[in-house]
Amino acid sequence: MRNESKEDIKPSTASERVFAVKVDDLTVAYNYKPVLWDIDLEIPEGVLMAIVGPNGAGKSTLIKSILGILKPIAGSVTIYGKPYEKQRRLVAYVPQKGSVDWDFPTTALDVVMMGTYGSLGWIKRPGQKEKKASLEALEKVGMLPFKNRQISQLSGGQQQRIFLARALVQNASIYFMDEPFQGVDATTEIAIINILKELRRAGKTVIVVHHDLQTVPEYFDWVTFLNVKKIATGPVKDIFNDDNLTKTYGINYQVSIQE
Amino acid sequence: MNSAQLEIQIIASLVAIACAIPGTFLVLRKMAMISDAISHAILPGIVIGFFITQDLNSPVLILLAALTGIITVVLVEYIQKTGLVKEDTAIGLVFPALFSIGVIMIAKNANDVHLDVDAVLLGELAFAPFDRLLIGGTDVGPKSLWVVGSILLITITLLILFFKELKVSTFDKGLTASLGFSPAVIHYGLMSVSSVTTVGAFDAVGAILVVALMIAPAASAYLLTTDLKKMLILAISFGVFSAIFGYWVAHCLDASIAGSITTILGVVFLLVYLFAPSKGIIAVMYREKQQRTEVSLLTFLLHLKNHDEVEERHVNHLYEHINWQKVRAKSVLDLAQKNNMIHMDNQVVSLTKKGDEFTSKAINYIITNEDAQIEDMKDDFFLFRG
Numbered sequence: 001m002r003n004e005s006k007e008d009i010k011p012s013t014a015s016e017r018v019f020a021v022k023v024d025d026l027t028v029a030y031n032y033k034p035v036l037w038d039i040d041l042e043i044p045e046g047v048l049m050a051i052v053g054p055n056g057a058g059k060s061t062l063i064k065s066i067l068g069i070l071k072p073i074a075g076s077v078t079i080y081g082k083p084y085e086k087q088r089r090l091v092a093y094v095p096q097k098g099s100v101d102w103d104f105p106t107t108a109l110d111v112v113m114m115g116t117y118g119s120l121g122w123i124k125r126p127g128q129k130e131k132k133a134s135l136e137a138l139e140k141v142g143m144l145p146f147k148n149r150q151i152s153q154l155s156g157g158q159q160q161r162i163f164l165a166r167a168l169v170q171n172a173s174i175y176f177m178d179e180p181f182q183g184v185d186a187t188t189e190i191a192i193i194n195i196l197k198e199l200r201r202a203g204k205t206v207i208v209v210h211h212d213l214q215t216v217p218e219y220f221d222w223v224t225f226l227n228v229k230k231i232a233t234g235p236v237k238d239i240f241n242d243d244n245l246t247k248t249y250g251i252n253y254q255v256s257i258q259e
Numbered sequence: 260m261n262s263a264q265l266e267i268q269i270i271a272s273l274v275a276i277a278c279a280i281p282g283t284f285l286v287l288r289k290m291a292m293i294s295d296a297i298s299h300a301i302l303p304g305i306v307i308g309f310f311i312t313q314d315l316n317s318p319v320l321i322l323l324a325a326l327t328g329i330i331t332v333v334l335v336e337y338i339q340k341t342g343l344v345k346e347d348t349a350i351g352l353v354f355p356a357l358f359s360i361g362v363i364m365i366a367k368n369a370n371d372v373h374l375d376v377d378a379v380l381l382g383e384l385a386f387a388p389f390d391r392l393l394i395g396g397t398d399v400g401p402k403s404l405w406v407v408g409s410i411l412l413i414t415i416t417l418l419i420l421f422f423k424e425l426k427v428s429t430f431d432k433g434l435t436a437s438l439g440f441s442p443a444v445i446h447y448g449l450m451s452v453s454s455v456t457t458v459g460a461f462d463a464v465g466a467i468l469v470v471a472l473m474i475a476p477a478a479s480a481y482l483l484t485t486d487l488k489k490m491l492i493l494a495i496s497f498g499v500f501s502a503i504f505g506y507w508v509a510h511c512l513d514a515s516i517a518g519s520i521t522t523i524l525g526v527v528f529l530l531v532y533l534f535a536p537s538k539g540i541i542a543v544m545y546r547e548k549q550q551r552t553e554v555s556l557l558t559f560l561l562h563l564k565n566h567d568e569v570e571e572r573h574v575n576h577l578y579e580h581i582n583w584q585k586v587r588a589k590s591v592l593d594l595a596q597k598n599n600m601i602h603m604d605n606q607v608v609s610l611t612k613k614g615d616e617f618t619s620k621a622i623n624y625i626i627t628n629e630d631a632q633i634e635d636m637k638d639d640f641f642l643f644r645g
Contacts, residue, residue, distance in 0.1 A: 031342065069436040088439045095433040104287065104430045105485045114427045118438035123420050150485035166434075 020045040020205040026075030047222035050210040057227040092172035109147040115169035137165040157188030263388040274460040275498030277411040281453040282473030296354035300331035302361025328454025382465030384516040410459040475524040482535040
């Protein structure tokens with residue numbers, strides 16, 4: 001790993017328990033209508049976590065508030081013990097695929113290069129080093145042959161892989177992904193989850209807004225149930241049960257979990 | 260060509276470049292209408308500035324007008340944020356209100372000065388060379404040339420410095436914010452540049468042409484390229500071409516320069532809209548027709564592949580059974596034959612080896628939807644592209 005400088009930013013985990021992400025009393029409202037209500041959440045380092053909950057539960061809002069894209073009306077968020085503004089370079093974000101205009105005149109490689117802009121800062125332009133890192137990220141997601149393709153000429157699954165490559169190039173410690181499996185084919189879904197598992201093996205923390213409850217036990221080792229309030233959070237094997245599903249999704253929610 | 264004519268063309272070209280740059284980003288951000296709003300709403304700013312300075316080219320006036328432009332954007336966003344009306348409605352509410360305040364101010368106070376509604380709407384490009392800038396008694400050129408030139412210089416400098424930030428925030432606001440670039444700062448920066456450019460171009464070409472120069476070249480360029488830098492260069496080229504060509508049209512017809520330039524901009528867009536190689540209407544129609552034929556071809560080939568019986572493969576049966584009109588059936592037969600995919604033996608059609616392989620490959624692709632398998636066929640068949 002070439003991110004030695006980043007190791008300095010992380011406080012030692014030996015003396016006291018420092019969470020990768022810690023959310024305290026977070027309340028977010030749109031026009032004074034709370035969408036997230038008093039959320040306390042501690043995400044340990046090195047987990048692959050799903051955030052699940054019904055539509056309108058505030059899953060995307062939670063991620064956006066952690067990343068400072070939305071301003072909460074109360075509460076605080078820390079990344080490895082410090083405010084997000086100081087830890088930006090430890091964090092990568094994959095927004096929902098539908099949040100951007102794919103007709104934008106640019107190529108796959110160029111979109112991946114955008115991931116390097118954060119470490120460059122204002123004004124400075126990406127050079128050979130950034131290009132090389134971006135090509136490597138494209139290779140990792142199997143999209144190198146498409147590097148010069150205009151982004152509207154890519155399939156939904158390929159677009160999602162480009163977004164993933166853009167996050168990989170940020171070489172972060174914590175990855176936030178907003179529904180990365182939405183509208184992708186089965187092959188891409190497997191390719192993405194394998195990369196996420198690889199990230200976890202490398203000690204990274206991965207947080208995913210997820211819709212498909214069936215695949216939670218197979219893909220993730222940590223889960224947070226959310227419906228405006230936090231229902232439960234913890235290891236999948238301990239808390240992914242009908243009780244929490246019912247509390248989150250309403251009365252008598254049934255899900256058949258294949259072992 | 261005398262020096263006044265040359266000066267007019269230079270001013271018009273500089274205005275075109277200065278407009279095309281922010282215009283490209285406005286088009287990509289789907290904010291074309293905001294340039295219309297700004298161009299009208301800056302009128303009260305211009306009028307107040309004119310009362311203070313008595314000079315249409317004063318920097319104070321430009322700053323005041325640009326400020327009104329920003330106020331317009333803020334007001335539109337504020338009204339929109341209440342959720343009571345949509346953005347286009349908010350724009351439609353704000354700019355006529357501000358514009359009409361300007362109109363009343365002109366009518367009440369400025370009847371006797373060189374500022375009337377006609378000039379505001381259409382500009383006075385023809386008179387631009389007469390208003391000279393004198394430095395220490397020396398004539399250094401038309402004032403508006405200096406004004407527009409300075410604005411262009413600032414715009415280009417900002418574009419070069421912040422190209423990366425403009426690009427990423429136009430494409431993906433969420434990512435931009437998470438990377439630590441404030442999308443709001445970039446947004447208002449772009450709005451400020453748009454306002455200042457509008458004001459600077461206003462005197463030369465008027466409120467209507469400013470909008471045309473911002474939007475039309477960028478919209479034309481958008482249809483021709485998939486690269487942001489090329490889009491900027493194309494937009495600038497279209498703007499400059501229309502400015503110069505429009506000037507000469509006006510010269511020959513003895514018509515309004517602003518009107519002629521705007522007309523040329525419209526014609527350029529129309530031509531691009533019709534003839535753009537991949538996004539133009541004609542290309543799209545051709546592609547659709549080609550796709551229809553290719554779907555028919557594949558249907559036909561698949562039928563042949565699925566049926567070994569001679570009677571199922573007889574030409575007459577094909578006409579009746581597949582239920583195509585003779586013309587269509589014939590064109591499909593011809594296409595298949597031309598590509599050596601079938602051979603005919605006594606009115607009985609059968610697949611060649613090539614045709615058989617093609618059919619299996621195509622069907623396999625349609626079922627699995629895996630791009631890698633189809634790459635080599637894409638060049639020959641529209642069916643498998645996008």
